[in-house]
Amino acid sequence: MELWRFLLNVFIPDKYVFMIGIVTVVTLIIYRRHIPNKQPPCYGGWIPWLGCAIEFGKCPLYFIEECRKKLGPVFTLKVAGSRLTFITEPEDYRNFFTSRNVDFQKAVQEPVEKTASIPQESFHENHTRMHDTIKWNLAQSNLGPFFQRIRNKFNEGFHQWNKTGEADLNSFIRGTMYKAVLDNLFGDYVLPTSPEDDFKLLESHFVKFDEDFEDWSTSKQWLLNLLKNTIINMKNEENTSNDQTLFSKVVKNVKGPHAANFAMLLMWASLANAIPMTFWTVAFILWNQDVLDKVKREIRETLGNNNGKANSCELTENDLNRLPYIKRCVLEAIRLRSPGVITRGVKEPLHVKGYTIPVGDLLMLSPYWTHHNPKYFPNPECFNPDRWLSIDPERSTFMDGFVAFGHGRYQCPGRWFAVMEIHLFVVLLFNTFDITPLDPFPRHSPLHLVGSQQPETAMRVKYTRIIKDIV
Numbered sequence: 001m002e003l004w005r006f007l008l009n010v011f012i013p014d015k016y017v018f019m020i021g022i023v024t025v026v027t028l029i030i031y032r033r034h035i036p037n038k039q040p041p042c043y044g045g046w047i048p049w050l051g052c053a054i055e056f057g058k059c060p061l062y063f064i065e066e067c068r069k070k071l072g073p074v075f076t077l078k079v080a081g082s083r084l085t086f087i088t089e090p091e092d093y094r095n096f097f098t099s100r101n102v103d104f105q106k107a108v109q110e111p112v113e114k115t116a117s118i119p120q121e122s123f124h125e126n127h128t129r130m131h132d133t134i135k136w137n138l139a140q141s142n143l144g145p146f147f148q149r150i151r152n153k154f155n156e157g158f159h160q161w162n163k164t165g166e167a168d169l170n171s172f173i174r175g176t177m178y179k180a181v182l183d184n185l186f187g188d189y190v191l192p193t194s195p196e197d198d199f200k201l202l203e204s205h206f207v208k209f210d211e212d213f214e215d216w217s218t219s220k221q222w223l224l225n226l227l228k229n230t231i232i233n234m235k236n237e238e239n240t241s242n243d244q245t246l247f248s249k250v251v252k253n254v255k256g257p258h259a260a261n262f263a264m265l266l267m268w269a270s271l272a273n274a275i276p277m278t279f280w281t282v283a284f285i286l287w288n289q290d291v292l293d294k295v296k297r298e299i300r301e302t303l304g305n306n307n308g309k310a311n312s313c314e315l316t317e318n319d320l321n322r323l324p325y326i327k328r329c330v331l332e333a334i335r336l337r338s339p340g341v342i343t344r345g346v347k348e349p350l351h352v353k354g355y356t357i358p359v360g361d362l363l364m365l366s367p368y369w370t371h372h373n374p375k376y377f378p379n380p381e382c383f384n385p386d387r388w389l390s391i392d393p394e395r396s397t398f399m400d401g402f403v404a405f406g407h408g409r410y411q412c413p414g415r416w417f418a419v420m421e422i423h424l425f426v427v428l429l430f431n432t433f434d435i436t437p438l439d440p441f442p443r444h445s446p447l448h449l450v451g452s453q454q455p456e457t458a459m460r461v462k463y464t465r466i467i468k469d470i471v
């Protein structure tokens with residue numbers, strides 16, 4: 001007889017073992033039935049239905065952090081008829097990303113209906129297929145064909161700038177990147193990225209739509225009409241080189257009449273986060289002289305030919321892999337300016353830290369504040385690309401606690417494309433121009449909760465082209 005069984009028989013006779021078993025099972029059942037139904041601390045302001053919407057709306061990014069300090073790591077805000085429950089500690093995030101009790105589509109369907117006019121039924125019928133089409137096409141192993149095209153488009157964009165001049169850094173980056181990304185994902189000149197006047201109109205409507213300005217619904221309608229007409233033209237011109245773009249693949253996969261609306265989601269998702277992140281990466285580099293020196297040195301030592309500069313037109317994906325310091329700058333900027341919140345809908349009661357979060361709540365998680373948590377990112381305010389040193393630049397991984405792209409089944413399907421395009425843009429920019437900031441480093445607007453942070457003010461720079469061999 002095994003020792004433990006012998007000891008058990010000596011000290012606890014069989015009938016007691018049986019009784020102890022029964023008592024344990026019954027206790028567990030009773031305990032489970034009586035898990036305290038305590039909801040998280042809640043702040044609802046004093047105005048019925050509106051709740052704390054007014055305080056919240058004034059400065060949402062900082063308001064949620066103040067509430068965390070007052071109410072603790074799990075708390076609920078009542079905002080305009082909705083209950084938003086925030087979880088703020090990374091050890092609880094698996095509840096957000098992988099629990100069966102929460103649902104991505106339940107949380108985003110309504111905002112998507114408002115933003116892109118996709119009715120509930122069409123959303124549920126098409127959403128997962130759209131997500132998977134984008135995920136598959138933009139997987140890290142499939143980025144090759146995008147790389148060459150976008151590199152050429154960036155070079156073309158830089159070429160349109162004078163040899164030397166002053167510019168608002170944001171407009172400079174936006175003008176070049178919008179065209180390059182749209183031509184890349186939607187097809188060459190399929191959208192009005194040229195001539196310049198047509199592009200300016202497209203750009204202004206997209207910016208209004210993205211930033212939720214007063215007139216945003218007019219811009220939404222303008223963009224939807226543009227995409228509807230583009231789809232009609234595309235169907236009339238089968239078998240062109242634009243047949244294989246991500247846009248045409250998304251459109252072909254949408255069942256029913258809302259292909260243009262899903263295309264608008266693709267357009268928004270591909271521009272709204274990546275372009276501000278490019279701005280921040282360049283801004284952080286420019287305002288940290290030692291980082292700027294290292295960036296220039298890495299480009300010179302890794303790519304430089306006789307005149308100390310790489311030929312931008314010949315840069316390859318392998319070359320990018322040999323520029324890991326600049327990639328670390330990109331990841332560090334994304335860490336510091338990541339989206340204010342991401343969300344899931346609670347469809348079964350969810351237990352977190354002894355609280356029960358009821359069905360119907362919107363579960364919220366802030367990548368921005370997670371990345372400012374000193375427990376995970378020591379000295380979090382500091383732009384320190386070297387905190388990413390432990391991450392192999394060629395492997396598809398991020399640091400623990402980094403959630404800028406979300407996680408789980410519906411994690412951002414464009415994340416590898418985003419990192420690649422920003423990395424490439426920054427390398428080409430500093431290889432092509434000498435840039436000097438003329439204004440102080442801009443603060444970020446505290447109004448942006450959904451999506452990455454935007455600069456609060458313009459930032460002028462002086463630029464001088466330092467290579468001749470572009471396009």
Ligand code: HEM
Binds near residue numbers: 339
């Ligand atoms: C640095 C740039 C970017 C950031 C920080 C970012 C972040 C995110 C986040 C946080 C989500 C939600 C994930 C979740 O809730 O778990 C998301 C969704 C999405 N992203 Fe990105 N993203 C970026 C760039 C891109 C790019 C370049 C594309 C496409 C080319 C893209 C396409 C999408 C799409 C289509 C979705 C919605 C997925 C769905 O509805 O299932 N993103 N992104």
